[in-house]
Structures are given as structure tokens and as C-alpha cells.
Amino acid sequence: MSIRVRLLFSHDGFTLAANFKAPKKGITAVFGPSGSGKTTLMRCIAGLEGKAKGEVVVADEVWLNEKICLPAHKRSVGFVFQEAHLFSHLNVRENLRFGYKRLAQAKKRMQMDAIVELLRLTPLLHRKTTSLSGGERQRVAIGRALLTSPQLLLMDEPLSALDYASRREIYPFLERLAQTLEIPIFYITHQVDEVVRLADHLVLMKHGKVEKYGALTDLLVDPDFSLAQSEEASCVVDAVVDSYDSAFGLCYLNFAAGRLTVVQDQLEIGTKVRLQILARDVSITLEKQMNTSILNSFPAKVISLTDEGAARVLVQLDASGVVILARVTRKSAGILGLRIGLPVFAQVKSMALMGGGVLN
Amino acid sequence: MTIQDGLALLTTLKLAMVSTVWLLVLGTPLAWWLAQTESKFKPWIQSIVSLPLVLPPTVIGFYLLLALGKQGVISSWMNRSLAFTFSGLVVGSVIYSMPFVVQPLQNCFSTIGKTPLEVAATLRANRWDAFWHVMFPLARPGFITAAVLGFAHTVGEFGIVLMIGGNIPGETRVLSVAIYEHVEALAYGQAHVLAGVLVLLSFLLLAWVYGLQQPKSASS
Numbered sequence: 001m002s003i004r005v006r007l008l009f010s011h012d013g014f015t016l017a018a019n020f021k022a023p024k025k026g027i028t029a030v031f032g033p034s035g036s037g038k039t040t041l042m043r044c045i046a047g048l049e050g051k052a053k054g055e056v057v058v059a060d061e062v063w064l065n066e067k068i069c070l071p072a073h074k075r076s077v078g079f080v081f082q083e084a085h086l087f088s089h090l091n092v093r094e095n096l097r098f099g100y101k102r103l104a105q106a107k108k109r110m111q112m113d114a115i116v117e118l119l120r121l122t123p124l125l126h127r128k129t130t131s132l133s134g135g136e137r138q139r140v141a142i143g144r145a146l147l148t149s150p151q152l153l154l155m156d157e158p159l160s161a162l163d164y165a166s167r168r169e170i171y172p173f174l175e176r177l178a179q180t181l182e183i184p185i186f187y188i189t190h191q192v193d194e195v196v197r198l199a200d201h202l203v204l205m206k207h208g209k210v211e212k213y214g215a216l217t218d219l220l221v222d223p224d225f226s227l228a229q230s231e232e233a234s235c236v237v238d239a240v241v242d243s244y245d246s247a248f249g250l251c252y253l254n255f256a257a258g259r260l261t262v263v264q265d266q267l268e269i270g271t272k273v274r275l276q277i278l279a280r281d282v283s284i285t286l287e288k289q290m291n292t293s294i295l296n297s298f299p300a301k302v303i304s305l306t307d308e309g310a311a312r313v314l315v316q317l318d319a320s321g322v323v324i325l326a327r328v329t330r331k332s333a334g335i336l337g338l339r340i341g342l343p344v345f346a347q348v349k350s351m352a353l354m355g356g357g358v359l360n
Numbered sequence: 361m362t363i364q365d366g367l368a369l370l371t372t373l374k375l376a377m378v379s380t381v382w383l384l385v386l387g388t389p390l391a392w393w394l395a396q397t398e399s400k401f402k403p404w405i406q407s408i409v410s411l412p413l414v415l416p417p418t419v420i421g422f423y424l425l426l427a428l429g430k431q432g433v434i435s436s437w438m439n440r441s442l443a444f445t446f447s448g449l450v451v452g453s454v455i456y457s458m459p460f461v462v463q464p465l466q467n468c469f470s471t472i473g474k475t476p477l478e479v480a481a482t483l484r485a486n487r488w489d490a491f492w493h494v495m496f497p498l499a500r501p502g503f504i505t506a507a508v509l510g511f512a513h514t515v516g517e518f519g520i521v522l523m524i525g526g527n528i529p530g531e532t533r534v535l536s537v538a539i540y541e542h543v544e545a546l547a548y549g550q551a552h553v554l555a556g557v558l559v560l561l562s563f564l565l566l567a568w569v570y571g572l573q574q575p576k577s578a579s580s
Binding site for chain 2: 047072073079087088089098099145
């Protein structure tokens with residue numbers, strides 16, 4: 001954990017009181033309903049709210065504490081806003097160079113060519129910003145922020161202003177960013193699918209406070225967490241492509257608890273992928289079922305049982321260290337005699353392959 | 361056109377140009393402050409800046425005459441009387457034309473908003489840098505409008521000039537005063553020449569400015 005944030009900021013009757021740590025690698029999703037203070041949190045971290053008090057330490061650099069308060073332009077931060085906010089008096093290339101040319105030579109860790117290549121910006125370089133599509137604009141904005149070689153990249157719902165097609169266009173770039181660059185990213189979103197798809201870590205915001213933070217795989221399956229209580233309760237599993245069965249059009253993946261079979265076009269062997277498994281798609285049996293159409297079944301242990309109203313129970317299962325959620329009826333839980341510590345088999349009816357790694 | 365009238369034309373252009381420079385130098389930070397501030401003094405300052413819009417020029421001229429005269433505030437501060445001098449005219453013009461410069465600039469700054477500056481700040485630009493390299497180019501149309509309005513308004517000024525400038529050839533005798541004199545003397549021919557020159561100059565100035573703005577706005 002190398003990013004430390006403790007902030008207190010009041011404005012117009014709204015108070016932000018945030019306190020969390022985040023790792024120096026990967027994407028940390030800042031998740032919460034509108035009005036929970038996500039954007040304010042980002043602005044305070046970036047130094048755009050001069051009256052914020054507290055502590056912000058990023059990669060051993062103090063941006064804010066009792067004595068120091070660096071102005072925004074002295075913080076090594078990249079900020080991608082909801083809208084691209086490209087400078088309309090400059091073309092794409094000049095926009096990209098705006099922050100880059102203001103850096104001392106020694107601090108230029110990102111180079112023009114590499115970023116232009118990463119974000120596929122070559123054909124846009126000499127275009128006017130006004131002639132770009134929404135997706136292209138946001139890609140330029142991301143490139144412009146990255147070229148300041150930031151120690152932390154803040155993204156405030158960068159895709160919310162885009163249509164579905166443009167979002168689909170940008171996701172692979174974001175995933176590549178996280179994989180290839182050693183820059184931690186704070187990513188604001190209020191969409192569950194974006195969290196599950198992109199994030200490694202999670203900061204959960206509510207009413208101006210950080211409710212919880214930690215690894216995505218832990219928080220998703222936390223029964224106290226609002227996501228686990230929702231209809232979309234799910235867990236994510238990171239797996240590696242093992243082989244492809246062309247006869248059936250199936251992919252075999254390895255993960256901590258064994259092997260998974262998914263319907264998927266051929267993927268390169270060794271590719272890392274992320275799978276989302278919805279709690280409602282997981283069923284529980286006491287013995288390994290032989291005569292079943294379900295291909296994915298693995299041994300697990302019951303960790304916890306949480307009643308959800310009169311009819312349903314949310315069951316946390318431990319499959320060799322991977323926590324999986326299953327949602328079953330209270331009646332079945334009674335019939336099976338589910339209790340903490342009971343060894344069972346988890347059967348997964350279906351799972352969704354998230355974007356991670358597909359592009360490589 | 362007589363030499364006298366030519367001199368009046370030159371004095372007018374010189375006055376308008378010097379005043380416009382001062383208007384932009386003083387009006388820009390003022391408009392900037394007004395566009396950004398949440399200070400409770402804002403309505404007061406704004407009202408003072410806008411006073412010349414509602415007051416008769418003779419009222420402003422009268423107070424300026426007092427301030428610029430031998431015992432006046434501005435004169436004792438400057439250590440010399442500015443009444444009936446070119447500098448005095450510049451002071452008067454700047455005050456009189458200030459709202460015509462501040463208002464378009466303030467509107468322009470407000471429309472652009474603080475976001476481009478915040479973006480610039482996250483791209484390592486300090487306040488000055490951000491103003492010069494982001495706000496200034498983005499506010500270009502506002503600056504052009506402000507400069508043209510300030511210039512034109514100074515050229516057309518009459519009441520204040522009459523009160524504080526007098527009619528000293530080559531120093532304070534400007535076009536509007538010269539025309540007034542010709543008309544009073546029933547020298548309509550000479551008045552026609554000067555008035556015609558003023559119309560033509562104003563037209564050319566406006567056409568040049570709008571032409572300047574044309575290609576930019578068409579392509580953006």
C-alpha cells in the first residue's frame with residue numbers, strides 16, 4: 001500500500017471525510033452512488049480544492065499534510081475528466097504535448113511515441129480536436145494526462161459521456177494501460193460492470209465517507225457490501241487459458257481451485273482472463289454430481305450464510321482460497337443442512353469472461 | 361481637410377489607441393477578478409465599473425475636472441495638473457470606456473469557466489502559464505470585442521472631452537469636438553469631410569475585425 005489518503009473537506013453543506021489506502025499498482029475503482037463525493041475526493045487528491053485538509057501521500061511524495069499543500073500543478077497527477085476538455089485552440093498533437101513539454105527532462109518517463117502507439121493516436125495527431133469523435137477525444141485526453149508521467153492517474157467516469165460503442169472501443173485501452181504501465185489508476189464509476197471488469201481494488205463511498213476499501217475479490221463477496229446484497233451479486237475469478245477444444249468450441253481455464261470450462265472462441269494459451277460468476281448462477285450440492293449438464297463443478301467449503309429476506313440465503317464458499325458467492329433458497333439450504341465449515345460442491349451454470357487480456 | 365482637422369484626426373486615433381492599451385491592461389485583471397470572485401464586494405465593484413453606462417458624460421467630466429485640476433486627488437497624487445492635457449484625456453477615456461471592455465471580457469471568462477484552467481493545472485501549468493496559454497487564446501474573441509468597443513467608444517467620446525480636455529490643437533482637440541465646432545460655425549462642408557472620414561474609418565475597422573474572426577469561427 002503506497003498511496004495514503006486522509007481528507008477532510010467541506011463545501012456548500014457537503015462534507016467529505018475520506019480515509020483509505022491503495023496499492024501503487026493496478027486500477028482502484030472508486031465506487032458509490034451519485035452525490036457520494038467521488039468527484040470531490042478526486043479533486044481534493046489532485047489539489048483542485050485548495051481548502052482540503054488532511055494527508056495525501058503518493059509514492060513517497062507528500063502532496064498534502066499539516067505543513068505542505070502542493071498546488072495542483074506541482075502534484076504529479078494525471079486527471080481525466082468526465083468530458084475530454086481538450087483545448088480547442090490546439091490540435092491533437094499540441095494537446096498531447098501541453099503537459100509533456102512542461103516537465104523537466106529527467107521526469108519524462110512516458111514518451112510521445114510510446115503513448116501515441118499505445119492509444120493508437122497516430123492518425124489523429126494533426127487533426128483539430130473539434131473534428132474528433134467522443135471516443136477519440138477521450139483517448140487523446142487519456143494520452144495527454146499520461147504524458148505528464150504521473151505517479152497517479154485519476155479518471156473521473158471517463159466513459160460516462162460516451163455511447164456504448166465508444167465505451168467498447170476504450171475498454172481494451174484501459175486494460176492495456178493497467179497492464180503495461182506502472183501507474184496506479186483511481187477510476188471513478190457507479191457502474192458495477194465497469195468495477196468488475198476493470199478494477200483490482202475498490203474504494204466504496206457513501207455520503208461523503210469511505211465505507212470500505214480493499215481488494216476487489218474480497219469486497220465483492222463481502223455480505224455487508226452493497227454489491228453482494230444486490231441482484232447482481234457476483235464474484236470475480238482470475239484464471240489462465242490452458243487449452244482450447246476445437247471439437248466442442250470450448251476453452252479450458254485453470255484457476256486456484258481447479259479447471260473451468262467456458263464457451264469461448266480460441267484464446268492464446270497462457271492468457272490471463274477474468275471471469276465474473278453471478279451468485280444466482282451458482283448452485284450447491286453435497287456430493288459431486290455425475291449425471292448433470294453442468295460442466296463446472298468444484299469442491300468448496302461454506303464460510304458464511306446470510307439470510308436475505310424470507311426466501312433466500314447468500315452463501316459464501318471457499319474454493320481453495322477463492323471466495324465464491326451462491327444464492328440459494330432458504331428451503332434448499334435447510335434441506336442440504338448448510339452450515340459453516342460444511343464441505344460441498346459448487347456448480348456454476350454460466351460465467352462471463354470479462355475483457356481482461358483478450359486484446360493481447 | 362485642413363491641417364487643423366488632420367491634426368484632430370491624429371489626436372483622436374492616438375487617444376483611442378493609448379486608451380485601448382490601458383483599458384486592456386487594467387480591464388483584463390478586473391474582468392478576471394469579477395468573473396472568478398465570490399467576494400461580497402463584487403456587486404459594489406461591478407456597479408462602480410458600470411457607472412459610466414448610466415451617468416451623463418458631463419457628470420463624469422465634471423468630477424474628473426475636479427479630480428484632475430490643480431487641487432484634485434489625481435493631480436496631487438501625480439504631482440501635476442492633468443486637466444486640459446492629453447494624459448488627462450486618457451484618464452477620462454479609460455474610466456468612461458471601462459464598462460465596454462470589462463463586460464465582454466467578464467462574460468467571455470465566465471462562459472469559458474474555470475475548467476480549462478483546472479485542466480491546465482493538472483497538466484503542470486501554473487496560474488500565469490494557464491492564463492497566457494489557455495485562457496488568453498480561448499478568450500480571443502472576447503478580447504477583440506473588448507478592444508474594438510473600447511477603441512470605438514473612445515473615438516466617439518464627446519462630453520467628457522469637452523469638460524476636461526478643452527480644445528487645444530494637437531493636444532486635446534479631437535475629431536468629435538472639431539466636428540461640433542464646424543457645425544457651430546455652419547461650416548457644413550468641413551463637418552461633412554470629418555464625419556465622412558469617421559464613418560469610413562469605423563466601417564473599415566469593424567470589417568477588419570469581423571474578417572479577422574471569420575475564418576476561425578467558420579472552421580471551429
